[in-house]
Amino acid sequence: MNNINIKGTDDTPSVILDKDKGLFEISGRSLPEDVNMFYEQILDWIDEYAKSPNDRTEFNFKLEYFNTASSKVILDILLKFEEIVENGKEVVIKWHYHEDEEDMLEAGEEYADIVEIPFDYVVYNQ
Amino acid sequence: MEKENQGFLEFAYQLYKTMKTNEINLVYEGEVTQEITKTFTSLTEKSLSKSAESNTVQKKVFNVMVECLQNISKHADSLNDEDEERRGIVMVSKGEDSYNIITGNVIKNEKVPELKKSLELINSLDKEGLSTLFKQQIKETTISDKGGAGLGLIDIAKKTGSKLTYQFKELNENVSFFILTSTIKRN
Numbered sequence: 001m002n003n004i005n006i007k008g009t010d011d012t013p014s015v016i017l018d019k020d021k022g023l024f025e026i027s028g029r030s031l032p033e034d035v036n037m038f039y040e041q042i043l044d045w046i047d048e049y050a051k052s053p054n055d056r057t058e059f060n061f062k063l064e065y066f067n068t069a070s071s072k073v074i075l076d077i078l079l080k081f082e083e084i085v086e087n088g089k090e091v092v093i094k095w096h097y098h099e100d101e102e103d104m105l106e107a108g109e110e111y112a113d114i115v116e117i118p119f120d121y122v123v124y125n126q
Numbered sequence: 127m128e129k130e131n132q133g134f135l136e137f138a139y140q141l142y143k144t145m146k147t148n149e150i151n152l153v154y155e156g157e158v159t160q161e162i163t164k165t166f167t168s169l170t171e172k173s174l175s176k177s178a179e180s181n182t183v184q185k186k187v188f189n190v191m192v193e194c195l196q197n198i199s200k201h202a203d204s205l206n207d208e209d210e211e212r213r214g215i216v217m218v219s220k221g222e223d224s225y226n227i228i229t230g231n232v233i234k235n236e237k238v239p240e241l242k243k244s245l246e247l248i249n250s251l252d253k254e255g256l257s258t259l260f261k262q263q264i265k266e267t268t269i270s271d272k273g274g275a276g277l278g279l280i281d282i283a284k285k286t287g288s289k290l291t292y293q294f295k296e297l298n299e300n301v302s303f304f305i306l307t308s309t310i311k312r313n
Binding site: 010011031032033035036065067068069071072073075098100101102103106110113114 | 164168180181186188189192193196199257260261264265267268269274278281284285
């Protein structure tokens with residue numbers, strides 16, 4: 001399947017989705033006004049991926065900021081991966097947060113409460 | 127004419143003085159769009175990064191500004207129905223112990239009771255209660271046509287850890303002016 005490689009902007013994140021290399025990452029800022037428009041192709045890609053997922057998927061979220069509309073879409077993404085878990089594949093969410101940013105850690109913990117996927121929290125400091 | 131000019135000069139000076147006394151860093155009245163949101167948040171971000179403010183506070187101010195501005199650009203009503211613009215007033219002030227982000231916009235009277243109810247509910251909850259409400263809402267909500275998730279105010283309350291201060295001033299039988307102050311403690 002085709003890869004997704006989107007470069008981030010002031011208000012949209014960088015996205016890398018590469019099944020063959022096993023790279024799954026959303027990073028940077030996500031505060032677009034129209035989240036549906038930005039995330040549509042990403043959600044479509046994940047639907048396609050879910051049809052024949054890798055045995056193990058490690059999905060990295062390394063977000064600096066996201067608005068509440070994006071937070072809803074992130075949940076939609078996680079729910080799609082929850083289904084992949086239910087179908088017997090392994091998925092791990094790597095949730096990166098800056099050491100000064102407890103809010104970002106808490107956001108990850110809230111998602112982990114909602115979806116049945118293991119979360120690894122990765123702290124960074126630069 | 128001469129006299130009128132003098133009046134404006136005096137007004138500009140009084141405004142400047144008021145802003146200085148109240149440590150207001152930013153005032154804007156006008157249409158609130160995504161471009162405006164991006165411009166203001168990046169201006170604020172730049173001025174904060176030059177200050178000695180902690181990273182945690184800087185990020186909270188940024189986050190809260192985004193939610194406040196996007197609330198206006200998605201929900202503000204106008205004084206008359208022909209006007210499609212979503213306008214508002216935005217102020218950022220820096221006090222001894224906190225930053226205040228003050229926004230104001232016109233809202234239809236018919237929407238006031240529901241918004242009031244949400245604000246009262248949010249203000250009645252502690253940190254844990256807000257987190258529970260957020261998790262419940264994020265599961266149930268769908269993204270509206272305007273691109274909102276109905277989570278902005280809960281998020282602001284969570285991130286600031288302060289009660290939301292608000293007021294509704296009725297302008298006429300159709301619309302009111304809604305003022306919201308979000309306070310971010312500096313330590």
